[in-house]
Amino acid sequence: MIKRLGYERDIDGIQYLLQLMKLEGISCNEDLFVIVINAYRRVGLAEQALKTFYRIGEFGCKPSVKIYNHVLDALLSENKFQMITGIYNNMKRDGIELNVYTYNMLLKALCKNNRVDAARKLLAEMSYKGCIPDAVSYTTVVSSMCRLGKVEEARELSMRIKSFVPVYNALINGFCREHKMEEVFGLFNEMAVEGIDPNVITYSTVINTLSVMGNVELALAMLAKMFSRGCSPNVHTFTSLMKGYFLGGRFCEALDLWNRMIQEGSEPNIVAYNTLIHGLCSYGKMVEAVSVSQKMERNGVFPNETTYSTLIDGFAKAGNLVGASEIWNKMITNGCLPNVVVYTCMVDVLCRNSMFNHAHRLIENMANGNCPPNTITFNTFIKGLCCRGKIEWAMTVLNQMGQYGCAPNATTYNELLDGLFNAKRTREALQIVGEMEEMEIKSNLVTYNTILSGFCHAGMFKGALQIVGKMLVGGAKPDSITYNTVIYAYCTQGDVKTAIQLVDRLSNKGEGYPDVFTYTSLLWGACNWIGVDEAIVYLDKMINEGICPNRATWNALVRGLFSKLGHLGPIHIVDDILANGKVT
Ligand SMILES: *[C@@H]1O[C@H](CO)[C@@H](O)[C@H](O)[C@H]1NC(C)=O
Numbered sequence: 001m002i003k004r005l006g007y008e009r010d011i012d013g014i015q016y017l018l019q020l021m022k023l024e025g026i027s028c029n030e031d032l033f034v035i036v037i038n039a040y041r042r043v044g045l046a047e048q049a050l051k052t053f054y055r056i057g058e059f060g061c062k063p064s065v066k067i068y069n070h071v072l073d074a075l076l077s078e079n080k081f082q083m084i085t086g087i088y089n090n091m092k093r094d095g096i097e098l099n100v101y102t103y104n105m106l107l108k109a110l111c112k113n114n115r116v117d118a119a120r121k122l123l124a125e126m127s128y129k130g131c132i133p134d135a136v137s138y139t140t141v142v143s144s145m146c147r148l149g150k151v152e153e154a155r156e157l158s159m160r161i162k163s164f165v166p167v168y169n170a171l172i173n174g175f176c177r178e179h180k181m182e183e184v185f186g187l188f189n190e191m192a193v194e195g196i197d198p199n200v201i202t203y204s205t206v207i208n209t210l211s212v213m214g215n216v217e218l219a220l221a222m223l224a225k226m227f228s229r230g231c232s233p234n235v236h237t238f239t240s241l242m243k244g245y246f247l248g249g250r251f252c253e254a255l256d257l258w259n260r261m262i263q264e265g266s267e268p269n270i271v272a273y274n275t276l277i278h279g280l281c282s283y284g285k286m287v288e289a290v291s292v293s294q295k296m297e298r299n300g301v302f303p304n305e306t307t308y309s310t311l312i313d314g315f316a317k318a319g320n321l322v323g324a325s326e327i328w329n330k331m332i333t334n335g336c337l338p339n340v341v342v343y344t345c346m347v348d349v350l351c352r353n354s355m356f357n358h359a360h361r362l363i364e365n366m367a368n369g370n371c372p373p374n375t376i377t378f379n380t381f382i383k384g385l386c387c388r389g390k391i392e393w394a395m396t397v398l399n400q401m402g403q404y405g406c407a408p409n410a411t412t413y414n415e416l417l418d419g420l421f422n423a424k425r426t427r428e429a430l431q432i433v434g435e436m437e438e439m440e441i442k443s444n445l446v447t448y449n450t451i452l453s454g455f456c457h458a459g460m461f462k463g464a465l466q467i468v469g470k471m472l473v474g475g476a477k478p479d480s481i482t483y484n485t486v487i488y489a490y491c492t493q494g495d496v497k498t499a500i501q502l503v504d505r506l507s508n509k510g511e512g513y514p515d516v517f518t519y520t521s522l523l524w525g526a527c528n529w530i531g532v533d534e535a536i537v538y539l540d541k542m543i544n545e546g547i548c549p550n551r552a553t554w555n556a557l558v559r560g561l562f563s564k565l566g567h568l569g570p571i572h573i574v575d576d577i578l579a580n581g582k583v584t
């Protein structure tokens with residue numbers, strides 16, 4: 001009866017029966033007590049379980065290691081760390097011999113509270129007391145060390161023990177989080193040497209990391225290896241690969257993979273559905289994304305806040321306020337409270353529809369409700385304002401951030417700088433740069449590139465070159481945007497020769513540089529300052545390098561050709577043709 005009541009979560013009933021047993025002098029055995037403690041655990045009343053445990057003698061039962069373990073488990077499930085320590089001391093005092101389950105629970109408690117050093121000590125004590133640590137003991141400690149970024153140390157610990165797959169998995173996961181793939185493959189080799197087979201978790205972890213890193217090809221090779229070792233992929237494996245395809249711009253293959261997963265009988269879980277929805281949204285396929293969210297509900301997987309925020313973000317990016325609002329309403333109807341991410345997406349979509357007053361009011365609602373805005377919310381608002389040239393308003397918002405407990409960071413200032421430069425308000429932009437320095441906010445690559453391009457467009461070529469110098473001194477590595485801005489600037493100055501030299505110097509590095517933008521600048525510069533024949537040389541060169549000219553490239557060239565022929569008149573006709581995409 002107590003067991004049944006436990007399943008029914010009827011704690012009063014259990015207490016009544018226990019009392020009755022006591023009155024009638026029926027003693028309670030170990031198993032019954034375990035059932036009682038688990039019933040408390042199930043309803044989240046660990047402290048109550050502990051109180052009952054202290055009265056164990058009244059029910060004619062003696063505390064055993066098994067009962068202790070269940071009490072510990074109940075306390076651990078609510079992370080009542082202090083009480084766990086107390087129980088441990090009690091056990092020692094009562095001379096109860098701890099078994100491997102006890103130790104594992106104590107290890108988990110320590111690790112959950114980030115006390116890995118104490119956990120390692122306990123691990124040592126365990127061996128010393130003759131209780132051999134098992135896979136769970138080691139995995140608990142190793143994965144907790146990895147979580148705290150002590151992967152190398154965890155690796156050392158693991159080398160001194162008999163290895164288990166879960167321990168390897170924890171280590172591989174640790175190295176994957178740091179994208180140290182060489183170490184990961186090293187561990188794979190080590191497993192092979194030791195004759196330990198990686199399991200589906202091992203493979204999926206690596207496939208997921210490779211996918212996130214944009215290396216779908218290698219992820220697929222991993223999948224092949226997995227098949228060849230007779231290990232079947234699961235939902236997690238498929239989902240990771242699908243994410244990789246989406247990220248790599250391989251939309252159709254992502255959908256094929258989803259269909260294949262369904263055909264193979266894998267039941268998609270919430271993570272799989274959310275990944276699919278995210279992928280569809282990132283390609284602007286909002287109708288499909290919404291239909292997947294309805295389908296998942298029909299299949300008994302209920303959309304959660306991630307699902308809703310992904311959909312709202314998708315609609316926001318498309319500037320579709322109606323779509324975003326519908327999802328918002330649906331989310332509320334389904335009892336899911338909007339979080340700061342969802343609110344921020346709504347701020348975004350309102351800004352994209354120029355409804356700045358609404359956006360402002362929404363932020364105030366957030367601050368008055370239980371969901372205070374964060375830096376990202378304000379960055380979104382400021383970006384929206386700057387995009388529509390509402391710079392004054394954006395500046396006001398910047399100054400108000402502090403009242404909401406949010407600090408502006410480099411991203412905030414980058415948005416403002418971009419807005420100011422676009423509005424040709426160079427002087428104020430420079431003031432902002434000064435303010436950043438005062439506040440000790442470090443400029444990042446985007447900051448430098450924004451200033452650089454701002455200077456170039458304002459014709460401040462010398463200043464632009466100084467920025468590049470400052471950037472190199474400041475330790476920000478220039479990227480292709482930096483280079484292209486400089487090359488474009490040289491070309492506008494008529495110094496095409498220097499631009500060409502710079503491109504030659506940079507192209508030896510072989511990092512996807514020069515690209516279509518570089519060549520378009522060169523072509524345009526050559527047409528304007530040297531001659532169309534020189535421009536054609538660069539057209540050939542880019543095509544030979546496998547870089548496909550885009551509309552702007554052809555535009556520059558056609559303009560060059562027309563001006564050479566002296567037929568300035570028909571240029572708008574060419575523009576029309578190009579705009580309709582008929583020439584390419
Ligand atoms: C919602 O689903 C995602 C998986 O996409 C998961 O990471 C997240 O923890 C879930 N959120 C909640 C509140 O359960």
Ligand SMILES: *[C@@H]1O[C@H](CO)[C@@H](O)[C@H](O)[C@H]1NC(C)=O
Nearest residue numbers: 374375376409410411412444
């Ligand atoms: C600014 O803060 C937001 C939120 O904390 C963060 O996402 C963003 O990466 C930060 N930007 C920079 C440049 O650190």
